[in-house]
Amino acid sequence: MLPRPLQRTLSVNSIRRSIQTKPRPSVSPLGFAFDIDGVLMAGPDPLPTAKRALQILEGDNPFNMKIPYVLLTNGGGKTEAARAEKLSARLGIKLHPEQIIQAHTILKDMTRKYADSPVLVLGGRNDELRQVAESYGFRKVFTTPDVLLWNPSVWPFQTINPSEMLSRPSVDFSKTRIGAVLVFHDPRNWGRDVQIILDVIQSGGVIGNPYVDHTSHPVEIVFCNPDLLWKSDFPRPRIGQGAFKESFQAVYKAITGSTSPYPFVQFGKPTAPTYKYAEKVLVQLVKNRDGSNAPLPGIYMIGDNPESDIAGANAAGWSSVLVHTGVFDPGSGAPPAHTPTYQARDVEAAVQWALNRTLFK
Structure with missing residues (x-):
């Protein structure tokens, strides 16, 4: 079976028009975990829509609300501070060490x-x-x-x-x-x-x-x-x-x-301990910012690898979005080994779909 066609994602401007009367949530009702390679980066270079996707979560959205997110990667080899500094320079977004979850x-x-x-x-x-x-x-x-x-x-x-x-x-x-x-x-x-x-x-x-x-x-x-x-x-x-x-x-x-x-x-994606650890970090980020210790009602994993990103998110009870910029090849004609909640052409489309589904429905 071929992958289902990508649904048209609402642009941020059209979302703004559709929610003019909706109140701003006091606490973020969702959080994100992004894989890095194949989702935000292609080797040393950022993918074209990566910066825009993170800008939306940093507050450039209809609610002017910061939405918690972590970068959840099976890569490593450096301290979290060193990787945060390097990615911040490449992506043009200030990332903090506590947002970086490497394999180790x-x-x-x-x-x-x-x-x-x-x-x-x-x-x-x-x-x-x-x-x-x-x-x-x-x-x-x-x-x-x-x-x-x-x-x-x-x-x-x-x-x-x-x-x-x-x-x-x-x-x-x-x-x-x-x-x-x-x-x-x-x-x-x-x-x-x-x-x-x-x-x-x-x-x-x-x-x-x-x-x-x-x-x-x-x-x-x-x-x-x-x-x-x-x-x-x-x-x-x-x-x-x-x-x-x-x-x-x-x-x-x-x-x-x-x-x-x-x-x-x-350890590492798709193992359960890694996803539980990531969820703990996301909850702590919300607590540090909003003072809330409540679990996040919805977490979205944005990944490119069905065997790790999607399998782990599905098992953890998260929503999963498979992007077409990395390991998974939609042109192969074969369906992903693990079925995601949604497929998106890139990381910005994935973020917009998740926000429309959760915040703006």
Whole structure:
């Protein structure tokens, strides 16, 4: 079945004429969550209607009302403050760090569990994710290049640049038990990182130790982004952290004959914890602005990926809008894997449709 035709969206001016007698709500009756890549951005550049969509929510609407929204992405690799600053410059809209929910932002809720335990953080460039993890409250953060610095024979196919050694901690991992492996962002060296995860979980957390029973010495593994594909500025979708997870599990099964006896947690869209976390943030934004602690009656997820954005929103009981500027290709003739509440040509049309449906009906 072909995707249903896009309905004509009312322009902001026509909406203004239709609600001249309607009172302004005292508290916003809805909130928005936007994916970033493929919805607001195409690689480093904003999509044509992204700025206008956010301006409407910033108050350029018939009620002159600010409507709460967050940017909910399976991307990451930076602090929320750094990403807010970068996106603000690109989009021309002032974004605040608390509006940015990256794949690993939810790990702020895990710092109490692992604050004083050594954790191995994977992904990102250089030492950025160590800084992100430390900003969340993790106090003993190590990376796979740290392991390579300790013993280069762990992965003999890579050499450490001498300039990188100066900023890295000197740690004896044969005497340091790793309590958890946290895959914050997409790893840059899959072979090295798969090898080191295997070393950690098979030795009960102490790299180089004899292999032990996983059930008696479990090491938790957390993956923050299940996306198999994502949309960049390249014409075709790229593989993401979900592909890394599949690769790791395939290698683990080939070596041990087992699928995954180790404990692991999956965050990121479309998982329920990520959507609950986003809803909590939206409610807090409303409370900070209006003093209201009431749940939002309606939340709209605007996304381009049916497998993550739409599936997660539908499961959370949100309304979902699938835009045609990212992963989903309406020209393919195939329906989306998960049916959205509505389909829109772009993010501005999605916002206008949601406002007309909720505020102006």
